[in-house]
Amino acid sequence: MSGAAPAAAPASDHRAAVLAGFLGWTLDAFDFFLVVMTLTAIAKDFGRSDAAVALSITLALAFRPVGAFIFGLLADRYGRRIPLMADLVFYSVVEVLSGLAPNFGTFLVLRALFGIGMGGEWGVGASLVMEKVPARLRGVFSGLLQQGYAAGYLLAALCYWLVFPRWGWRPLFFIGGLPALLALYVRFKVKESEVWARTRERDFSAIGRSVLRHWRMFLYLLVLMTAMGFVSHGTQDMFPTFLQRDWHLEPGRRALLTALSMVGAIAGGVLFGLVSDRIGRRRSIAIALVCALTVIPIWAFAPSLAILVVGAFLMQFFVQGAWGIIPAHITELSPDAVRGFLPGFAYQCGMMIGGTIGYLQALAALHVSYAWAMAITAALAFSIAALAAVFGPERHGIVYGAGAPAGAGA
Numbered sequence: 001m002s003g004a005a006p007a008a009a010p011a012s013d014h015r016a017a018v019l020a021g022f023l024g025w026t027l028d029a030f031d032f033f034l035v036v037m038t039l040t041a042i043a044k045d046f047g048r049s050d051a052a053v054a055l056s057i058t059l060a061l062a063f064r065p066v067g068a069f070i071f072g073l074l075a076d077r078y079g080r081r082i083p084l085m086a087d088l089v090f091y092s093v094v095e096v097l098s099g100l101a102p103n104f105g106t107f108l109v110l111r112a113l114f115g116i117g118m119g120g121e122w123g124v125g126a127s128l129v130m131e132k133v134p135a136r137l138r139g140v141f142s143g144l145l146q147q148g149y150a151a152g153y154l155l156a157a158l159c160y161w162l163v164f165p166r167w168g169w170r171p172l173f174f175i176g177g178l179p180a181l182l183a184l185y186v187r188f189k190v191k192e193s194e195v196w197a198r199t200r201e202r203d204f205s206a207i208g209r210s211v212l213r214h215w216r217m218f219l220y221l222l223v224l225m226t227a228m229g230f231v232s233h234g235t236q237d238m239f240p241t242f243l244q245r246d247w248h249l250e251p252g253r254r255a256l257l258t259a260l261s262m263v264g265a266i267a268g269g270v271l272f273g274l275v276s277d278r279i280g281r282r283r284s285i286a287i288a289l290v291c292a293l294t295v296i297p298i299w300a301f302a303p304s305l306a307i308l309v310v311g312a313f314l315m316q317f318f319v320q321g322a323w324g325i326i327p328a329h330i331t332e333l334s335p336d337a338v339r340g341f342l343p344g345f346a347y348q349c350g351m352m353i354g355g356t357i358g359y360l361q362a363l364a365a366l367h368v369s370y371a372w373a374m375a376i377t378a379a380l381a382f383s384i385a386a387l388a389a390v391f392g393p394e395r396h397g398i399v400y401g402a403g404a405p406a407g408a409g410a
Contacts, residue, residue: 029152091117099173123344143273229354
């Protein structure tokens with residue numbers, strides 16, 4: 001094939017893909033953050049400590065690479081749409097079953113299975129969306145896509161506020177069955193990626209060889225995503241527990257404050273994604289993380305509730321500002337033939353490691369306040385992630401599928 005750029009996808013085509021990717025990640029995050037919002041209630045119901053239930057969050061994150069591995073390989077071999085639909089149905093069923101768990105052991109097993117489903121969604125959805133949107137707007141669509149995660153957290157907080165005081169934590173997980181309906185939208189509205197059709201490998205052996213050829217890039221992405229995992233999970237997973245233990249806020253106020261912080265996250269993700277289209281990915285990530293570093297005092301040690309609200313909003317504005325650039329950045333760094341697998345698998349391996357921070361913060365809070373536990377870990381995470389971004393590679397604005405080797409798509 002020549003090095004000519006492939007034709008851009010029609011606007012209606014990429015809009016459908018963006019909507020499907022955004023909603024898939026939104027509902028995935030909604031399901032994940034239900035445990036975050038109801039952590040202390042689940043602990044009380046099963047007679048466990050906060051740290052024990054926080055371990056279920058870590059367990060879900062630990063199994064996300066399994067899902068990224070399975071569904072990522074399927075996406076590079078058979079296309080993006082079918083694996084995405086299968087994944088949506090799978091994690092929807094597991095989420096409903098989580099609400100029916102009769103004991104803590106069963107709950108842990110189901111959270112591990114949910115992790116597999118959650119791990120499969122991001123890589124498949126991100127590759128589909130990033131391959132369809134115009135290259136000049138990839139950053140802003142990246143920010144929108146990634147903030148499906150914040151939208152899911154916002155939705156979880158609002159549902160917690162409405163449902164939990166009346167019916168407890170279990171009905172919240174029944175709502176988590178909604179992603180199964182999204183599979184129908186993907187089936188009838190979303191078209192297959194033309195970039196995948198042009199650049200796909202012939203079989204799994206060829207995909208494996210392509211992955212091995214790019215092992216250095218995988219290692220870099222693993223380092224970057226581990227640092228970014230500490231950034232996001234270190235500022236989100238234990239935040240509702242911090243509001244309860246250190247601030248003694250009732251469920252309604254905890255939910256509303258968390259929801260407000262996610263409004264900041266959505267705004268920051270889209271804005272910094274747009275900025276990254278202008279000044280580049282690495283520089284934009286570093287700027288967002290340095291700004292987040294300056295917000296730590298009013299986020300963790302606010303002298304009043306009003307300042308705490310401002311700190312929570314600004315923290316997620318900058319944290320998710322950095323994160324909004326990630327889908328564009330790491331899919332641009334990944335070769336065409338393994339874009340379904342490589343960025344998603346690196347992402348989820350990084351989250352597996354970075355997700356341990358919630359458990360570590362809960363353990364540290366046995367000796368110091370949650371404020372100090374979160375402030376120290378956040379400062380370290382922001383610094384490391386900024387350095388990893390600045391000193392790494394960048395392929396801002398490359399054209400996917402251009403220059404594919406002869407025989408690709410056979």
